[in-house]
Amino acid sequence: MRRTDRLFDIIQILRDGKLHRAQDIAETLEVSTRTIYRDMDTLVASGVPVEGERGVGYMITEAISLPPLNLTVAELEALNLGMAIVAEAADPDLKAAALSLTDKVDAVLPTKTIADADQWKFAVYPFADAARGFAHMPTLRAAIRAKQKLRLTYTSKEARVTTRTIRPLHMEYWGRIWTLTSWCELRNDFRVFRVDLIQTAEALPELFVDEPGKTLADYVP
Amino acid sequence: MRRTDRLFDIIQILRDGKLHRAQDIAETLEVSTRTIYRDMDTLVASGVPVEGERGVGYMITEAISLPPLNLTVAELEALNLGMAIVAEAADPDLKAAALSLTDKVDAVLPTKTIADADQWKFAVYPFADAARGFAHMPTLRAAIRAKQKLRLTYTSKEARVTTRTIRPLHMEYWGRIWTLTSWCELRNDFRVFRVDLIQTAEALPELFVDEPGKTLADYVP
């Protein structure tokens, strides 16, 4: 499992869109450069849009994101998720069909609920293993919408278990790994949690309002 | 890779809906019963609807399949695939949304092309690894629709490479593993190919017609 974690970490490092040398990444993650080169192979083979240039470094080349759609929020989520998966994982024909289908449904349903659909961004990378930790997702999604605080029990990669209260802000999908961006009241800072590492998630009666410095807009990865 | 193959084989064995003892499966696949029990754990953890009863045996408990939809064939395929994945892999809310979305889209688009959509059946089991062998799918799908013969180069699990001409009939999705059911002119019998093990697939100018005994309806797994 450690290797998968590291692949995930590499993507997090590359997310800033800047250049990164294999050596720097290697030092950060405490592995050899050879291992990073091997990992890059794996990422590329998994469809992660990363490119290396000799003498320069590595950089993410594109960040896929689908526009919001005119559906109920739940349907929109299902459609976004399903089409994002199809558009990434399947063959070119299906990819085109998935995109045209989103357009078509978008045009056909004349609702005005473009809504808070930008809680969802997709950057679908089809690696990593099966459906873990999906159990908490209804709770998490509901809490984001209701601006409800959450009490999380979380196991970090180093197997440390912590309990904390957070303000959930945003979820992202990284190819079968979901992350929950939030303001953590324990650390008094922004924290990104991997949904599959969340042990328990309990919605608290306590609501929160956006405070300057604690909104999603203030978050800089 | 051998373990994944065996898991896939177990599903194939259980597909007939009958009872199977761990011991029988173990003998068929030439492993110990202990290994079968471990495999069953893995399958259950992966979402395969199999149940064991003490003193009785193992049996598949349900076979998920989504109804055809009123869209263009390509869109229908994309929607089917996407919603099947969402309905299986994601949480209950999203599952319900995926189903209601298929209904809604079905109602909204008044086309008459229910068509040959029953080429698709879904039994989505989210195990196995990433997107391999999707490259041939446009060719395969097009050939099924056009009733066009295919020339396949295929590597069996035993690493034997064969080249053969087939009549493609039907595709199924087993959680990131696609299978192609076809009439094989080399063996003169029905054969099920794993799409990820297909090396090359070349559509031949030769068309075929349904002959008694060689149609999908005649195929008994």
Added chain:
DNA sequence: CATCAACTGACAGGTTTATGTCAGTTGATG
């Protein structure tokens, strides 16, 4: 209560996979 077959835990051996080291090559750039 005997039987059947699913199920569990522990351990040992074997195989596969992951990693580091080293000694290169390649392609772009100044």
Added chain:
DNA sequence: CATCAACTGACATAAACCTGTCAGTTGATG
């Protein structure tokens, strides 16, 4: 042509995983 950093192949070692064996337990059924 020197430099930079991506890249490759080979090999040894270490870690992880898979499997079989064994000695049980459990739950349903006749």
